[in-house]
Every structure is written in C-alpha cells, then in structure tokens.
Amino acid sequence: MKMVIAFIRHEAFEPIRGELLSLGFPSLSISEVKGSGRQKGVTERYRGAEITNYLRPKVKLETVVDDTDVQTVVDTILKHARTGAVGDGKVFVAPIEESYRIRTGESGSETLQTHSPEDLPS
Known part of the structure; x- marks a missing residue:
C-alpha cells in the first residue's frame, strides 16, 4: 500500500x-x-502599505491505494493539476506498512475503498 499526498491549487x-x-x-x-x-510571494496594497504574502493557499489531498494503483492516481493528479506555471504543486508517494478498519477489524488491502466504476452511484 502507498499513500499519495498532493499539494495542489484549489481549482x-x-x-x-x-x-x-x-x-x-x-x-x-x-x-x-x-x-x-x-x-514568489504576492504583493498587495493594504491601506497604503505594501504587504507581501509568501504563504500561498493550497489543497492537500491524501489517499491510500494498492501499489498497483499508484500510477493511475498520480497520473490523474498530474493531468488536472499541471498548468505549466510555477506553483502547480507537488505529489509525494509514501509507503504504508499496515491499515485497519476500526469497525470490522479488517486489515491490509481489504480496508481500501477501491470500487469498480459499475459499483459507484451514478
């Protein structure tokens, strides 16, 4: 299992x-x-003073998937997040040693919420 962590623009x-x-x-x-x-930071004028904000807002997206699904998830993120401009974000992939579903006690890949497209509500 892997955790995919992406820092992306809101849009x-x-x-x-x-x-x-x-x-x-x-x-x-x-x-x-x-x-x-x-x-770079964005410089704005506020009441006659210039203020530079270096902390840019982003969305942090996290999901845990099977090793075989990592490239699909990463490719989807890259496809929609890439504008070609500085500030598009980053994607990280980290190993996950184990997972447990609290409600049932299941462990491992059984806990992942992967569905076939036919199982999803339309």
Whole structure:
C-alpha cells in the first residue's frame, strides 16, 4: 500500500476528485494548507502599505491505494493539476506498512475503498 499526498491549487481539486471517483477511488482526505516554495510571494496594497504574502493557499489531498494503483492516481493528479506555471504543486508517494478498519477489524488491502466504476452511484 502507498499513500499519495498532493499539494495542489484549489481549482484543480474538483476535476481530480471527479476523475478519481469515476476510476473507483472515492476515498480522499483533503485539508486547506498554506506553504511556500518556488512560487514568489504576492504583493498587495493594504491601506497604503505594501504587504507581501509568501504563504500561498493550497489543497492537500491524501489517499491510500494498492501499489498497483499508484500510477493511475498520480497520473490523474498530474493531468488536472499541471498548468505549466510555477506553483502547480507537488505529489509525494509514501509507503504504508499496515491499515485497519476500526469497525470490522479488517486489515491490509481489504480496508481500501477501491470500487469498480459499475459499483459507484451514478
């Protein structure tokens, strides 16, 4: 199992979520985060003073998938998040040693919420 963690622009989230859902990956966690990287700060004027904000808002998307599904998820994120401009974000893949479903006690890949597209509500 692997955890895919992506820091993306807000406007990229809905297309990514929609395609992952249609591919059978409905389980996502998202957080609104701020961070800095190569993207320069944005300078704004507020009451006559210039203020530069170096922390840019992003969406942090996290999902855990089987090793065989990692490239599909990463490709979907890259397809919808890439604008070609500085600040598009980053994708990280990290190993997950084990997972447990609290309700049933299931463990391992049985806990992943992967569905075939036919199983999903239309």
